[in-house]
Amino acid sequence: MDLQEKCREIGQEAFKADSQVYGAGNLDQPQYGYNKKLNTCIYSSGYRFEGNPSKGVSNDSFLKHNCDAYWEQWVKNSYTNERIIQVYNSVDNKCEWTTPTERIVKFQEDRDELFNQL
Numbered sequence: 001m002d003l004q005e006k007c008r009e010i011g012q013e014a015f016k017a018d019s020q021v022y023g024a025g026n027l028d029q030p031q032y033g034y035n036k037k038l039n040t041c042i043y044s045s046g047y048r049f050e051g052n053p054s055k056g057v058s059n060d061s062f063l064k065h066n067c068d069a070y071w072e073q074w075v076k077n078s079y080t081n082e083r084i085i086q087v088y089n090s091v092d093n094k095c096e097w098t099t100p101t102e103r104i105v106k107f108q109e110d111r112d113e114l115f116n117q118l
Helices: 003-022 101-116
Strands: 031-035 040-049 070-077 083-090
Touching (some): 003 031, 031 101, 040 101, 070 101, 083 101
Antiparallel strands (some): 031 040, 040 070
């Protein structure tokens, strides 16, 4: 079995464990790979909670969400389930997202770099 296939299988087990914690329908599409620099299998996903409709809805026409919505994305070590990098976002009392766009973009760049070190 090649290394990428082995990492996919190990990552699928980590994703399965996360789906029991966060609910399979709440998880993002996973990505699996081997990171040569870290010498380990990695897995990327995340979850989202769209919020309770009774908590109101943001007027933001681009990203409509309830005022208690939140989400998180991560890259984990598939063997240990330890987060290597992560980003979390939630709404404040004005129903606006709190995490700066730059931080989200930085996470996406770092995630892409981890998966490009195959």
